[in-house]
Amino acid sequence: MSKRKIYTKTGDDGTTSLIGGERVQKDDAQVAAYGEVDELNAWLGICRALATEKRRLDLVQKLEQIQSILFEIGSILATKESWSGMPEIKEHDVAQLETWIDLLEESLPELKNFILPGSDLLSAHLHVARATCRRAERAIIGLSHLYLGRGEKIADNIVTYINRLSDLLFTMARFEAQSAGGNDLIWTSRKLSA
Numbered sequence: 001m002s003k004r005k006i007y008t009k010t011g012d013d014g015t016t017s018l019i020g021g022e023r024v025q026k027d028d029a030q031v032a033a034y035g036e037v038d039e040l041n042a043w044l045g046i047c048r049a050l051a052t053e054k055r056r057l058d059l060v061q062k063l064e065q066i067q068s069i070l071f072e073i074g075s076i077l078a079t080k081e082s083w084s085g086m087p088e089i090k091e092h093d094v095a096q097l098e099t100w101i102d103l104l105e106e107s108l109p110e111l112k113n114f115i116l117p118g119s120d121l122l123s124a125h126l127h128v129a130r131a132t133c134r135r136a137e138r139a140i141i142g143l144s145h146l147y148l149g150r151g152e153k154i155a156d157n158i159v160t161y162i163n164r165l166s167d168l169l170f171t172m173a174r175f176e177a178q179s180a181g182g183n184d185l186i187w188t189s190r191k192l193s194a
Contacts (some may be wrong), residue, residue, distance in 0.1 A: 022080050033143040034077035036136035036161075040071045043129040050122040055177075059172065062100060064081045065157065073162070076155050077140070089157040093129060097164040104168075114187040117173065120180035126173035133166040 014027075044067050051059040054057035072087035079086060140162060142152040174184060 003151055004045075018143035022044055029139070029146050030077060030080075033136070033139040034074040036139040037070055037130070038135050038138075039075065040129060040132045041067050041074070042090045043125065043132050044070070045124045047122065050125055054121075054122060057177075059176070065096075066168075069160065069161070072121055072129070073158055076158065077143070089161050091157060094160050094164050095169045101168050101171050108171070108174055108178065109184075111184070113184075115174070115184040116187050117185075119177040119182035119185050123173045123177035123180065123182075126169050126176060130166050130173060133162060133169055137162045137166065157167070157180045162164045 043061050048063040048067070050061055051057075051063065069089065073089060076086055076089070118124045137159065140154060140159055144159065147153050177184060
């Protein structure tokens with residue numbers, strides 16, 4: 001038996017298959033939405049690798065759980081309709097993110113200014129993941145507007161989960177910067193001279 005090849009050549013015409021087999025253009029809003037989630041997952045993989053190197057096993061565990069849920073979100077977004085057996089994002093998934101945010105914030109100083117990413121490599125990568133998460137959220141919101149026009153909707157809790165995840169990633173970035181012995185790098189406005 002020959003090994004299956006990674007390339008199928010079916011996308012050479014600029015289309016791809018959704019779960020269920022329907023083919024759509026690769027720049028379709030649905031493909032863009034789950035593609036953004038896929039990129040976010042890849043950035044979190046880098047963060048997890050950096051956290052592993054730093055022996056931050058609690059963070060590694062959290063990121064792995066988040067990556068698994070993001071894979072489920074990508075699968076949901078890659079379907080055209082509800083398929084039996086598809087995962088669901090539950091309210092307790094969102095509540096878990098909120099619990100983690102609250103726990104991390106307990107040891108952080110109150111934030112009164114904008115901050116610049118970059119005080120620590122892991123922290124900086126968490127900020128990249130946070131920005132990517134916001135872009136994924138925008139793509140999902142855009143897709144939800146298209147769905148509304150067709151009388152459909154994005155599966156429950158996906159938008160809320162992604163929104164809360166960006167808050168968690170921001171908080172994780174601040175926490176990791178502090179854990180590395182640094183502080184938030186405060187942004188200061190340049191004054192315009194007359």
